[in-house]
Amino acid sequence: MTPNYETRGNVAVITLNNPPVNGLGYATRVALAEGLAAAQLDPAVKAIVITGAGKAFSGGADINEFGSPKASAEPNLLTVILALESSSKPTIAAVHSVCMGGGLELALGCNYRVAAPGALVALPEVKIGLLPGAGGTQRLPRVLGVENALNMIVSGAPVKSEALAKIPGQKLFDRIVEGDLMQGALAFAAEVADKRPLPLVRNLRADHPNPDAYFQFARNTVGAMSRNFPAPLKCVDAVAASVSRRFDDGLRHERELFAGLMFTPESKALRHTFMAERATNKIPDIPADTPLRTISSVAVIGAGTMGGGIAMNFLNAGIPVTVLETSQAALDKGIGVVRKNYEAQVTKGKLTPDKLDKRMTLLRTTLDYADLKDADLVIEAVFEEMGVKETVFRKLDAVMKPGAILASNTSTLDLNRIAAFTKRPQDVIGLHFFSPANVMRLLEVVRGEKTAKDVLASVMALGKTIKKTCVVSGVCDGFIGNRMIEQYSRQAGFLLEEGCTPAQVDQALERFGMAMGPFRMGDLAGNDIGWAIRKRRYVERPDVRYSKTADLLCEMGRYGQKTGAGWYDYKPGKRDAIASPVVVEMIEKHRAAKGITPRKIGDEEIVHRLVFALVNEGAKIVEEGIALRASDIDIVYLTGYGFPAHRGGPMCYADSVGLYNVVAAMQRFAQNPLDDVGFWKPAPLLARLAAERKSFT
Ligand SMILES: NC(=O)c1ccc[n+]([C@@H]2O[C@H](COP(=O)([O-])OP(=O)(O)OC[C@H]3O[C@@H](n4cnc5c(N)ncnc54)[C@H](O)[C@@H]3O)[C@@H](O)[C@H]2O)c1
16 A cells, blocks of 8 residues: 555545655656555445645656656556546546646546646646647547637646636536535545446547637647747647547547657757756755845845846835935936836736835835845945945945845956955855846856855845846856857857848847847947947957957947947837948948958858857856856856747757767868957867767756
8 A cells, every 4th residue: 555545434545745746756656556456446445536745736747757768657647547547436636736737637537626726727738848748638628628728738827726617618627625625525525426427538529619710720820929839839739639539549649749749859948948947046065955044125226227127126026125326316217217117017007006106115215325234135236347346345344234145236347356345255145137137037146255155045045036047157257148148249240250241140140049139139238338348358358359340330339229329220219120331331341451351151150150159158167167057058048148948048059959060060160261369169078078979968
């Protein structure tokens, strides 16, 4: 007998027990199959209730088994569901909290389902580039109707149990149990114990009055919305089979479609991302049970572009914020922007006026450091100058209470130096938000030489509260994301010198899937930012060459959208990038002055020179320990730099190309006589992995 099997009167209760969400891993499936078999053999048992321990009925497949032979080892989910369907005694799923993926498919194999209100029900497989592979696409349409089921399967979005129970004619839930679910399930079991025949979802029909037209419409809509992803359209095909084919044929078709998706690069990329996101929180030398510092009030220094956005993150989470500036005018301006941002959300119906008021009352302003002394966390977002940072951190050190966390939003400055301005470097950390800080998911958490472990752990936990994806970075110029983007931008500049136009480079990268090509991105962020960084580099690192084109552009006053002109022209008030003859002429003149004969450069070379520039720098970042793992770099690029989700990030993309192919391409690029700076020397880690025919992941 398994420990999760018990009898209550004449009802056998089988409890899935695999924390945290009762994933249907091998051991859980074995326990379930054994429990079912035991219940069949026990003459005293009249009905079987299946439920989940703790926080879920079941969250579906066990992610720790992804891709391992255990995932499909017998008893697999399909055969467990068959065993359920063959039960001679009524089976009742008692659903609560979370019922997703394989968990829902399991419940659909039961004769009956009762649910607690508020349970989140979903078939989310599409989010990892798959479709439900254990009958979900065949059974859900039979209980919810084709259209409701298709919407759930194609979106993967969870729906609450009580909302599903209200769908007219639905057969998903036989009862919503208010109060104690197990009591309700046992009472229901008593009612149906002797009822025969036992109902099976597979015996219902999935009907639609006009299936051909409906599925054509669905294919058009879904196809348009999921350009780079094959799974959503396959979901439509599978659900269509629930109408057009007999149950077992439909099941077989679902299986074929599932197997086909399993090997697509898109699904591999999405599964990689799913695992990579979870990995970002694991910091090898920081145990999960590290005691955390309480953070229930926050101060922000500087109410400029970043300060206001940073403050909004905490206000949104109900955490009070005090903002400090150098003048009342600067405060008024900054707070005005915060209010305007919230008002725009109200206009769009995304925020109620009531909530706007609540958030604004959590926001206080001051010109006096003494007002910040009790804050648990202070985040500095003043000008990017070491002298200014020094003044601010010395003041903070003088006033902040012991144990307060002192953070800097610096993008490029040495955090260890900033920490050294204080007598408490262990309490100093970098919190590198991305602009707009209230929108962008990425937060690079910069761990200084002396940052205390509990400070890092506390900030990682806080990141979750404010709904950020946190990635830990060591201290280096540009941290993970910007250090890599510099190499990407350098290549983009060289491409202009060799024969490309900005539009040609941007279009190649956008066809690859980047949200924006490098030149459109420059125009959005402000070309003057890179200019300032390069001016510093020309002094500090004269060996690093950049194309002069970007400097020439800035000398023309073309800083980007904010000046109405950059790599492109812009109409007043519009963001559409219009190719600029002036810029093209500037580039041509520059080429002529350097004596370069332009050549035609294809999309593949453009994309690979830019992306492999990222990959090579990424490999150095991993080897130096700046990033904890290659997959962290992918998360930085997916959440902060518009890297295409279906490629899984630059490092995952390099793996999918094959690292030995990446190195071979770099060797070809190195033959270019215009590469006079030895740009394409493979990073030692990349060279080693390629030689050993290994991958980053
Ligand atoms: N803008 C971005 O995209 C971005 C992204 C990530 C990080 N950062 C970093 O964030 C920081 C702020 O950048 P920003 O773009 O918000 O600059 P900003 O110029 O828009 O705002 C800076 C604000 O700080 C105030 N300030 C200056 N000195 C001060 C002092 N001694 N005390 C209090 N307030 C002071 C200024 O009045 C101004 O309002 C910089 O370190 C920058 O590198 C910027």
